[in-house]
Amino acid sequence: MIQLRNRPGRHTAGRTLLITALLAAAVVPAAAAAPPAPTATVTVRGTAPAYQQVAHFYGAYIDATGTEGGGTLTTALRAFYLTPALRSQLRTWEARNHADGVLRAQNTPLAFKVTPGDSGAGHTWSKVRLTWSGGKHPTYTRLTVRSDLRTGRISGIR
Secondary structure (H helix, E strand, O other), rough: EEEEEEOOEOOOOOHHHHHHHHHHHHHHHHOOOOOOOOOOOOOOOOOOHHHHHHHHHHHHHHHHHOOOOOHHHHHHHHHHHHHHHHHHHHHHHHHOOOOOOOOEEEOOEEEEEEEEEEEEEOOOEEEEEEOOOOOOOEEEEEEEEEEEEEOOOOOEEO
């Protein structure tokens, strides 16, 4: 289980800078190279379990959405971590619901928690709990996130 908490008004700049540097290293050289073959895919992102990849994504994404001008970074994070099909589904969902499809909300959560789930048929599922308020009775949203085992990319959020 991975659990991180954002302090109001304070962001984990180190994690955001690390993700930005990794994205720049992965995306910029690929953009400068010759166009990829139509069947090119991103390979597995290291040896970390899929739920840790989901935690890395949500941590960086929440940091980016909570900062001024984070739109460019959130777009880059989506391109790196999400499948093209999911990005298309999220655009449709966001147009219909006027909210962020990754977070399923218009706000930025205070904290999140990712736990591993079941795997099968080339996919694995993680449970994401977003915390929206503190105190004695916090408010949560629970999401199920599907990842492709072959590519390591997130392919579904519900």
